[in-house]
Amino acid sequence: MNEQISEIYTEEFFVNMGPQHPSTHGVLRLLLKMDGEVVLDMVPHVGYLHRSMEKIAENRTYYQYIPYTDRIDYVSSMFCNQVFCMAVEKLANVPVPERAEYIRIIMVELNRIASHLIWLGTFSLDLGAITPFLYCFREREKILDLFEMVCGQRMTFNYMRVGGVSRDITPEFVPMAKEFVNYFLPRVDEYEDILTNNPIFLSRTKGVGLLDQKIAIDYGVTGPSLRGTGLKWDLRKEEPYSIYDRFKFEIPTGENSDVWDRYIVRIKEMRESAKIALQALERIPEGPIKTKTPAVFKPPAGEVYLRIEAPRGEMGFYIVSDGSPKPYRVKIRTGSFSNLTVLPIISRGWKIADLVAIFGSLDVVLPEVDR
């Protein structure tokens, strides 16, 4: 039988899953070599969204650059703000007051929930279940309302500053945020009801897109994709930055490192983030929210690399300063860029429909890839 099949003349052909496509979350061009339905090889072409963030940094002061960091990954803006401010604080040895640290943690964990909600909505939309997308955005509206109440914007916040945060939280923020977290936890159960044990969803995602742990580590995959392979690696526990060592939370991992495991890891992470936010909301101390920095801020000459656990992996900033108000060189390391490099390897041998599911589970956001 196999000899008969191999005698039939088949041809491999190239298909361009072009920059404009509903499933490639952004402008990504994938060149696929296919044999029938099966993907044999793939080359991603990136750069359609390159905005030269790193070059612009050489011409802006540290204070002026913070709105630009928002736009590196506009879905999780608070993280980008936080890593930049923390890197500059480490470079210039600026202490951060307690209240500012607590506020940063609350904002950042709420933003993690919002980012994972976008991922969940678009992932289920790619697989054909259209309704969870709308439910996730309904929850996200509440988070964005909280953010707008404090800092004035819903997406690119420009909230954190070197030495603290820019505005204090309003008195209504704490009860509203607690109410949101208590409203949100049953909603995660609802999303699990629709998707997790659904036989159609299981047959699309279980056993698909297996990522070997060694390959993941070799290629620099971080974040929930790495935790889905079974490795318990989270920078909030390995190298605790800010005040994460004061909160109790778990690190979920997966067992089989397939698409379903990565999905479960993120769902559990949403619950953990809600728990961290609740713990932080209980114990915000009073105090100043920002240490005073000079008007013309000149950090000492030197270099610093600092990394945090962003929703998509590890985000790091490498800043070289020469003592002037503007940085000499800024290099941004984003999680999506490294996660994208592993896509050709884990999608070999799978069909196109699986490719959509695998790409969705890696949670790649193109502005992070192209900067």
Next chain:
Amino acid sequence: MNIIKRTFYGIYNLLKGMKITIKYFFKPAITLQYPKERWTMPERSRGMVGLLSDPETGKLNCTACLICMRNCPVRAIQITQTKDEAGKRVPDEFVIEAGLCIYCGICEESCPFSAIKMIPKYEFSTFDKKKLTHKKERLAEIGKGSKYNKWS
């Protein structure tokens, strides 16, 4: 037997999913019908830039110190200085390119004279790109009636 158990388990989970959708079918919808109903913006909301004036005299608070122009990350503000009748420095031209502005609020945060503020108004779309260049009078009109809140 295993396949029968799996079949019933599968059907039970499908029905659980369907229960969630029908639950939201009977709940009221949460969206706003935009042109007829509008959301009240929070007071810190960063909308269009406006210039604040003194409520009694009606003159702008701005003294053309050029701090906001230097701090704007995208150079959307253009100011030229002049002196008024009393000899104080006031802006002669104050132009903001609303198409360039990224609504970051750095100008508001760095102004020492409570003269510039982000007003929570957002309906400024237009068919003519030249209308997106806001001059001093338009900016004063946008900022009329607002009070400055110092960022704490």
Next chain:
Amino acid sequence: MLELGQLLENIYLWGESLFTQWGIPLFWLELLGMLIVAVIILAFISLSVLFMVWWERKVSGHMQSRFGPMRTGWHGWLQTIIDAIKLILKEDTTPESADKSGFLIAPIIVFVSAFMAYICIPFGKGLIVKDLNIGILYILAITTFTVIGLLTAGWCSNNKFSVLGGFRSAAQIISYEVPLTLSILGVVILSQTLSMQSIVNSQKHIWEWYIFRQPVGFLIYIVAAIAEINRVPFDIPEAEQELVAGFNIEYSGMKFAMFFFAEFANLFLVSAIATTLFLGGWNGPLLPSWIWFFIKSFFLVFVIMWFKWTFPRLRVDQLMGFAWKFLLPLAFANLILTGLLA
């Protein structure tokens, strides 16, 4: 009360007396009658498709915590008409290297096969265009013509993606025909007849409805029917999130509207057949028979829409595996059990 069947019968008798009075052969009356009935059925299909498109958008909206269309008329009831006008006004392009005659005929075949199956649907007591004594067999045979239309559409567009989409769609429809037919055979064994009105007449009381005597058959029928009309969770041929949009990529304007129209006409057809076979057709107390028929059919349409907005979609090989490895043995088991116990 408002028994339309009796009304139409009376109109026919009055026409017959008129024609014999004037000396015109009755052949012309038959022809005129057939034309009028065809126009009525076409109008009915158009109105129900209009209603169902609006209903689908409202249902999907409310299931997703939003309103559906709201601006065109009260709660958007004019939306479908305006969409249809928009589609008519769109430019009707034909690719240059496409096979022109095939390209034109494909949507017509798809629509005609759905339309012709309405001949045997019993809308009420006495309200059936022609109660063929092989009613259900005729419907199954006619709805298979859709495959020819889809294959023609895929091939004649001269586009490798639409060929892929057309072939997949054809394979899906042909595979799901088998469990569909087997589940219907269970009902036929119990009712001892193929004619649609006789099947309805044998379900006069609610405890006689075949859904209680053939629950597995009902489930198999619903699943296979959703696969036949290419809806989620079986809508690989027209999914946008997959690589391409299947066989109707190159179609725009009125031809695209024809495919869309045929899909919704098929949706109502499938619910109508399920009502007739399993839910007792037009039987019911108090209200006129055709109102009962519509209530039951539209309830099933709602359930099929509910499936669409809840479930993800199956991959194409899983779809085929599901038909051949799961539904087919189940349908056979159901048939054997029915044959043994009946």
